[in-house]
Amino acid sequence: MTKVINFQTDPSQYRHWRVEYDGPVANLIMDVDEDQGLFEGYQLKLNSYDLGVDIELADIVQRMRFEHPEVKVVVMQSGKDRVFCAGANIRMLGGAAHSHKVNFCKFTNETRNTYEAAEKDSGQKYIAAVKGACAGGGYELALACNHIMLTDDSTSSVALPEVPLLAVLPGTGGLTRVTDKRKVRRDLADVFCSTEEGVKGKRALDWRLVDEVVPNSKFDATVQERAREFAAAMPKPDATGVALGPLDKTVGEDGSVTYSLIEVAVDRDARKATVTISGPDADAPQDMAAFTAQGDQAYLLRLARELDDAILHLRLNEMELGLLVFRTQGDPELFQAHEALLLANRDHWLANEVLQYWKRLMKRIDVTSRSMSALVEHGSCFTGILAEILWAVDRTYMMEDEFEGDNRPLATVTLTDANFGPLPMGNDLTRLETRFYGTPDAAGQMEDHKNTSLDAEAADKLGLVTMILDDIDWEDEIRIFEEERASFSPDAMTGMEANLRFAGPETMETRIFGRLTAWQNWIFNRPNAVGPDGALQRYGTGLRGEYDMERV
Amino acid sequence: MTKVINFQTDPSQYRHWRVEYDGPVANLIMDVDEDQGLFEGYQLKLNSYDLGVDIELADIVQRMRFEHPEVKVVVMQSGKDRVFCAGANIRMLGGAAHSHKVNFCKFTNETRNTYEAAEKDSGQKYIAAVKGACAGGGYELALACNHIMLTDDSTSSVALPEVPLLAVLPGTGGLTRVTDKRKVRRDLADVFCSTEEGVKGKRALDWRLVDEVVPNSKFDATVQERAREFAAAMPKPDATGVALGPLDKTVGEDGSVTYSLIEVAVDRDARKATVTISGPDADAPQDMAAFTAQGDQAYLLRLARELDDAILHLRLNEMELGLLVFRTQGDPELFQAHEALLLANRDHWLANEVLQYWKRLMKRIDVTSRSMSALVEHGSCFTGILAEILWAVDRTYMMEDEFEGDNRPLATVTLTDANFGPLPMGNDLTRLETRFYGTPDAAGQMEDHKNTSLDAEAADKLGLVTMILDDIDWEDEIRIFEEERASFSPDAMTGMEANLRFAGPETMETRIFGRLTAWQNWIFNRPNAVGPDGALQRYGTGLRGEYDMERV
Secondary structure (H helix, E strand, O other), rough: OOOOOOOOOOOOOOOOOEEEEOOOOEEEEEEEOOOOOOOOOOOOOHHEEHHHHHHHHHHHHHHHOOOOOOOOEEEEOOOOOOOOOOOOOHHHHHHHOHHHHHHHHHHHHHHHHHHHHHHHHHOOOEEEEEEEEOOOHHHHHHOOEEEEEEEOOOEEEOOOOOOHHHHHOOOOHHHHHHHHOOOOOOHHHHHOOOOOOOOOOHHHHOOOOOOOEEEHHHHHHHHHHHHHHHHOOOOOOOOOOOOOOOOOOOEOOOOOOOEEOEEEEEOOOOEEEEEEEEEEOOOOOOHHHHHHHHHHHHHHHHHHHHHHHHHHHHHHHOOOEEEEEEEEEOOHHHHHHHHHHHHOOOHHHHHHHHHHHHHHHHHHHHOEEEEEEEEEEEOOOOOOOOOHHHHHHHHEEOOOOOOOOOOOOOOOOOHHHHHOOOOOOOOOOOOHHHHHHHHHHHHHHHHHEEEEEEEEEHHHHHHHOOEEEEEOHHHHHHHHHHHHHEEEEEHHHHHHHHOOOOOOOOHHHHHHHHHHHHHHHOOOHHHHHHOOOOOHHOOOOOOOOOOOOOOO | EEEEEEEOOOOOOOOOOOEEOOOOOOEEEEEEOOOOOOOOOOOOOOEOOOOOHHHHHHHHHHHHHHHHOOEEEEEEEOOOOEEEOOOOOHHHHHHOOOOHHHHHHHHHHHHHHHOOOOOHHHHEEEEEEEEOEEHHHHHHHHHHHOOOEEEOOOOOOOEHHHHHOOOOOOOOOOOHHHHHOOOOOOHHHHHHHOOOEEHHHHEEEEEOOOOOEEEEHHHHHHHHHHHHHHHHHHOOOOOOOOOOOEEEEEEEEOOOOOOEEEEEEEEEEEEEEEEEEEEOOOOOOOOOHHHHHHHHHHHHHHHHHHHHHHHHHHHHOOOHHHHHHHEEEEHHHHHHHHHHHHHHHOOHHHHHHHHHHHHHHHHHHHHHOOOOEEOOOOOOOEOOOHHHHHHOOOOEEEEOOOOOOOOOOOEEEEEHHHHOOOOOOOOOOOOHHHHHHOOOHHHHHHHEEEEEEEOOHHHHOOOOOOOOEEEOOOOHHHHHHHHHHHHHHHHHHHHHHHHHHHHHOOOHHHHHHHHHHHHHHOOOOOOOHOOOOOOHHOOOOOOOOOOOOOOO
């Protein structure tokens, strides 16, 4: 699996999904083309999915928000008879490297979280209309919807058969949503998760696994009726979407990637990628009408799309780069002007969508399994939204005083309203609240410093950066840090960062990326699941996995 | 490492610790005998520890509470020059099976949690008086204390060098306590946890890694002064302890274990252990004076000690038993009378200690990595404290109506005050609250049914058991469940149970056993740590680990 994975797609390229728009209701139909897997070696039978299927879904969910703001309810359903979705493709999982499995699950989890949050964030409610078998990752698709309807016939059921059948976990949020969202009683959850054939009809309702069970003869009509009802109850302004065109993106032979606003420089020997973000190249739009007229070329939307793509590209295609270094260059005041327009218009649907997108994007950075640092150099624009990067990464270094031969404006950091609410982490705290978890007063006092250019000394005093360095120390200190980081075991880094980055409260989201993912990754290393006689390899051979019965 | 591990010890057998009792202050001195490791093949140099060292510590902490209620402050310190504690022994870890590593970490975590909670639960506050190197598991010993004092000299530091040195995590709560208890700023935590040599003096204080830094010349005096101060501020009634004598315990050749009140029957073919608990064999003591006079023979204290030992024995010595089945037999009303005495006297130090012990013991069951079930049979006494077992296990089956040829009293479950507060889980909810997380009203209404014998139908209706079965179905259903469970991958079971058992809120404790432990277990399977060229194997050879640099 060494081909370059491309996260960009559009409706003209979809092979596995289609959407029928019908005013405020969109029917989202999963109809996987079994011969169009992302890699060789498996067929996507029974609406099973691989990363390629999920990239399309993520694209649909994104376009639903930006291109179809008129949609209030999305009905996820199957285009096939007798099966809703059979889950992640087992042969794909059986053949995939550990790192691909883990990254695949992370991306699918992010997509599930994204449409699950669409009701609250964007006024788009997802209904799962389940007809036929809905198993494993298929039920996890449904679990992330806001409302689950199940037809009441002899072949339709919901199931999480991973444990009995495959010796792995329902790891795309399944176990966590069963306990924390559906709040299924734990002994019933135990029965459910160890029953291959799943649960049907009234029992599925009684156990809280679905929200409605509907006789088969009335199912389709009831689903559409429910969709209209929900749509009627969702207040949403009329709006016309903006089209998301293709990204301006060039991948170089050395692995570098160039976008209109971002340069990703890859240094394979040093196992490092440097992501340099450019500040705005033009004045901020006058108002949201002007912003909307710019559409996908509006600076903050374009930048978000490019940065999102860059992060995904590095995650899936550059596995040996252990360190991501973030830089910015640009005019901090001009950046703040662009941002201020959105922050002042949070009740405008497009301003809201762009800010929500930055929220999701920053969370994607939070859970990226690479060591990350930020360099606050002279000439940089770590302001507001971009300043969040300073506290998403593991360490931040800032230039202090003038550097010889460097006539860029001195490095500053600027806090804005963006840092005090609109971009919470998965733990529901802001990055500043998480950072100052031990000194809540300090977090509160940060607001007094809003909208001020903080120089190195001030940023250091406030605890906003890890270390400030002058011309004499800058290069050496950073080189030592980067070399040291590149020498550590990547696994230990992953484990350490997964623990240190999320202080304090846990939410369903952090539990999925923390507890559930970590156990799944553990199992993904165990011979009982992935060994030559393990369940994943033996799947479909008629033989059960052969297990080492020692309990750990 | 196949010798039978014995968790019972007493001061006459200690090899690694000693305690100097001095009125309200106890000096707890770690002075590990390097030649007395629990297994062959390593020396416990520099106050490093293995499970044997930790078994002694757990015994001390337990006796401190029961035998020395006069103690208010415990000062943990080193008996060696220049080193406080070097942490878990690396060669032991390098040579241990995965399952031993995991169980070792679980037990040490439980011991850390136990003395950390002693201040709140028992009025015994732990001070770590750190002189010399305090690294890895050594600093984790200190982190679990309630107050950390560090001497300010050139050789004394605190450190978590696991990540840079060993490619594993500080997994005995280290990472979690750094972020959640000490609330160290996350970028400073990142620097700290990737700096082999650790942090000294004022910086350790500034970074919140310790509570006090004291000049070396004044250190010993200041520590004792602080201990006296803390002791003076801790109100505690005068009391004389009760001695904890040896358990009445016999291990049979077939693996069975017999205690005075517990039978552990082992069925290796079925990979099952059945733990049968006997109800009280005599009337409840009249009052706490009578209870105290019975000392360690008082029913509820004796039972707790035996059950605790049985769980630990099964965990560490019977790795291939995947299922623990809990049964009780006895008079429910008599059990309730014994329990009522403690519940009515929660302000009596010994009643409090016995209840606190049950709290810890039930938590030990919660985090036991085996499938667990309970059988509520005719003649059983699942009342109050014992009823907690029904909701700690994964599933509960209850007998319904009369069984042919069985003239024991019909099966009942009785809720008491014990189920509504004194025995919270690690997530700080009661087991009933966790069970009815989806229907909080149901949890509240449970109190209306307190102190009533609930028969099978009533227990089923209230959702207190998973399934009720009559004479016709009982044997088959349970056999099918047990056979099925025994056929599943043990790893998948561990992962599933670790997710399903703890719905809802997370605490530092659940984060340690969930997030941190899962990541550590993952790393404990990765070649970068445990492979032939991994860091654990190469430790001490002068060679660094050789790492696969792919990031996961």
